[in-house]
Amino acid sequence: TAYKIAVLPGDGIGPDVTKEAVKVLEVLKKQDPTFDIVFEQFEWGSEYYLAHGHIMPEDGLDQLKNFDAILFGAVGDKRVPDEVTIWELIMPIRKNFQQYVNMRPIKRLAGIESPLKNEQPIDFMVFRENAEGEYSNIGGRLYQQHSQEMAIQNTVITKQGVERIAKYAFEYAQKNNKSKVTSATKSNAIIHSMKLWDEVVELVAKDYGDIELESNFIDALAAYFVLRPESFEVVIASNLFGDILTDLGAALVGGLGVSPSGNINPEGNFPSMFEAIHGSAPDIAGKGIANPIAQIWSAALMLNHLGREDLSTAIVDAIEQVIQEGNVLTPDLGGTSTTQEVGSAIAEKVLKL
Numbered sequence: 001t002a003y004k005i006a007v008l009p010g011d012g013i014g015p016d017v018t019k020e021a022v023k024v025l026e027v028l029k030k031q032d033p034t035f036d037i038v039f040e041q042f043e044w045g046s047e048y049y050l051a052h053g054h055i056m057p058e059d060g061l062d063q064l065k066n067f068d069a070i071l072f073g074a075v076g077d078k079r080v081p082d083e084v085t086i087w088e089l090i091m092p093i094r095k096n097f098q099q100y101v102n103m104r105p106i107k108r109l110a111g112i113e114s115p116l117k118n119e120q121p122i123d124f125m126v127f128r129e130n131a132e133g134e135y136s137n138i139g140g141r142l143y144q145q146h147s148q149e150m151a152i153q154n155t156v157i158t159k160q161g162v163e164r165i166a167k168y169a170f171e172y173a174q175k176n177n178k179s180k181v182t183s184a185t186k187s188n189a190i191i192h193s194m195k196l197w198d199e200v201v202e203l204v205a206k207d208y209g210d211i212e213l214e215s216n217f218i219d220a221l222a223a224y225f226v227l228r229p230e231s232f233e234v235v236i237a238s239n240l241f242g243d244i245l246t247d248l249g250a251a252l253v254g255g256l257g258v259s260p261s262g263n264i265n266p267e268g269n270f271p272s273m274f275e276a277i278h279g280s281a282p283d284i285a286g287k288g289i290a291n292p293i294a295q296i297w298s299a300a301l302m303l304n305h306l307g308r309e310d311l312s313t314a315i316v317d318a319i320e321q322v323i324q325e326g327n328v329l330t331p332d333l334g335g336t337s338t339t340q341e342v343g344s345a346i347a348e349k350v351l352k353l
């Protein structure tokens with residue numbers, strides 16, 4: 001039976017790059033008789049919000065919940081507050097579908113120039129906690145009528161929340177023959193929530209005696225990402241720390257245009273969602289020059305999640321070949337090609353593999 005995929009192209013460059021990802025998946029479907037996939041597109045995003053006053057229908061989550069996976073473009077539009085696009089679309093999907101693992105590979109493909117002089121391979125996985133942490137809507141503004149105005153924004157760290165992301169990371173490490181997991185913390189200064197994070201991570205690590213646990217303060221860890229990126233294998237981080245670390249990591253391996261992600265529901269009781277880590281890129285939207293590689297690679301992560309590791313690898317190999325050949329690339333990678341040309345070049349490679 002066919003995999004059922006909900007496609008949410010969103011705003012800005014989201015639709016452009018998502019179209020190319022779907023193109024590559026359609027090519028695989030034609031080529032491989034054992035692989036079937038069907039798409040249903042949902043036009044939710046800023047245009048929908050401007051027309052309807054809400055960013056998705058009231059029963060939006062119900063409409064999505066029976067799909068095998070979601071392929072998401074990006075949302076964000078200057079006519080709509082970011083808190084609407086983030087808190088009324090992305091966050092409800094991540095939280096309600098219990099996509100508590102945000103997986104973000106940091107891998108330098110052959111042919112990608114890193115801003116670092118260091119030529120060692122960079123290839124590690126960051127697991128960002130995706131359901132709680134610093135991105136909470138708990139808190140508020142106080143003393144609004146006085147001159148001393150104050151804002152409080154609470155972080156939520158639960159034992160269960162840390163346990164499940166840590167377990168996922170250690171299981172991944174074990175399955176993939178990794179020897180070390182690095183935890184991002186700041187328990188020297190954030191003494192309540194980050195201490196609980198540390199305690200729970202250490203407890204989980206005890207069940208995986210053959211895997212080393214390294215714990216670094218986030219500020220130092222950011223520096224180590226630049227100084228010795230080759231030393232990382234698996235990194236776990238809270239929602240905010242992971243968000244920042246992965247944009248930094250992306251910059252080391254070619255930038256946002258080539259950096260994929262998956263929002264994973266490990267239990268499989270709801271669909272997982274796959275998206276490039278970049279946003280809607282209003283500065284280049286409509287110009288046809290957005291790099292589709294991040295979104296095509298996200299589609300590859302989706303196939304891996306659906307159990308087709310073979311097809312996932314075929315897509316990443318095709319991407320790597322196109323980058324290495326170097327004559328069909330978008331401007332962010334130093335080329336002059338369009339989004340569609342890069343998508344087609346990757347689709348052609350997939351056909352030949």
Ligand code: NAI
Pocket residue numbers: 013017073074075076077082090256257258275277278279280281282283284289290291292294332
């Ligand atoms: P952004 O990721 O959209 O853009 C940052 C920079 O990277 C820009 O210069 C852009 O041109 C470049 N860039 C991004 N993707 C690219 C691609 N595929 N190819 C070539 N260049 C690319 O982040 P920014 O500008 O901070 O946010 C823009 C909007 O996107 C905001 O409304 C923000 O809230 C939203 N956003 C949405 C996300 C999502 O849907 N998951 C994630 C991040 C931001």
Ligand code: MG
Pocket residue numbers: 243244247277
């Ligand atoms: Mg981000």
